[in-house]
Amino acid sequence: MSKKSVTHHISDELLMAYSAGTLPEAFNLVIATHVSLSDDARARLREFEAVGGAVLEDSETVALSDDALEATLKLISTRAKDPIKTMRQQPGIFPSPLQDYVGGDVESVKWRRIGNGVKQAILPTDKGASVRLLYIPAGQELPDHGHHGTEMTLVLQGAFEDEDGRFERGDIEVADQDMEHTPVAAQGPDCICLAATDAPLKFNSLLPKVAQRFLRI
C-alpha cells in the first residue's frame, strides 16, 4: 500500500497523552488510526512509549502481598499462551484499528443521512467523547460544528480545505474552542473523515443547519 506523506501531524501533547493512556477512547481511536497512516507519528509514538518505560523503571515502588508471586504463578498455570494477535495491515480504506470498530471496511458502515448528501455513522465508544465517520460529497461544506471542546478530524479518503490549508488522507486537524473554520470537501473523490469531539454532538438530522449555526448547539 503506497502512502503519500502526511503533512498535518498530531501534536506531541496529544500523542504523549495517547501513549500515557489518559485520553478518552474516541480520541484514542482517531490517534491509533492516524498513527497507522503516518510514519512520523509512528516514530514519535515509539519515543513516547519509551519514555513511559523509563518512567516505570525510575518509579517508586509499592510492595505486593507476601504470596503475590505464588498467586501469579498459579494464575499462569491456568492459562494458555496468548495467540499472536497483532493489528495487521488490512486491505481497504480503513486502517485496522478503525476496521475493528466498524466491523469491516467502508462498505460495512451503517450510514445515516444528515442532509445535503452528507452522511454520518457514530461509532460505539465509552462516554467522555464521541467519534463518528463523516461522508461529505466533493465540493460540499462539512457540517458546521461550533467547537465547545477539542475536536479531531482525520481524513481517510478525498480531502478537505479550510483556513489552515488542505487536508488529505492521513492528515489530522485538531481544533479547540477558539477556532472558527469552515472546511469544504475538495473536488475529486468524496471525502470520508473520522471525527472525534469531547463536546456534545452539535448537529443532527432534525435541525436545519442554519438553526444549528444560529443557536450554536
Add this chain to the structure above:
Amino acid sequence: MNVQDRVTANPWVAEMRAIHEHQDRAAFAALFRHFAPRVKAFLMKSGADGALAEETTQEVMATLWTKAHMFDPTRASVATWIFTIARNRSIDALRRQRRPEPEDLTWGPEAEPDQEDTMVLQQESNRLTRALSELPEKQRVLIERAYFGDLSHSEIAAETGLPLGTIKSRIRLALERLRHAMR
C-alpha cells in the same frame, strides 16, 4: 543466561528469553521482584485502590508470561513493553474501555531478533532512563505526572496552580532532552 546480554547490558532481555524458551520460573521471579512493585505503584497513582492494584499487577505480570513469545527486544526495552501492558490493563480495569492500537508494520513469522538491533535499542533505553533521572526536578515531576497521574496538562495546571503555559513549556523542554538522549 546469555553472556552476550550481560556484556551489552540489556537488562531483562535474557530473562524474557528464558521464560519464552524454557518456561523459566527463576527468571520470572527476578522480573517479578523488579517490576511488580513498580507496576503496582503506577496503578495506584492512576487511581486504583490497593486491592485492585494488587490484583491488576498480578494480571499484568501473568500477561508477561503468556505473551513472552511476542516480546521483540529490537523494538522495545522490557520496561517499555511492561509499561504498555500495564497501561492497557489499567484502561481496561479502571475505565472499562477498549484500547485501540495502531496497525502493525511487520507481518509474517517473526525472525530471530538481530543481536545488533537489540543492542542499539537497549542502549538507547539505558540512555533515556539516565536522561530522565537527570532532568531538573520540576521537569521530571511533570513528565511523571503526565504518565502516572492520569491527568491532562490542564488538570495538572488546576491541581498545581501553575499556569498552563509554564507546564507546557516545561514538558516541551523535558521532551527535547529525552529525545536528544535517544538519538
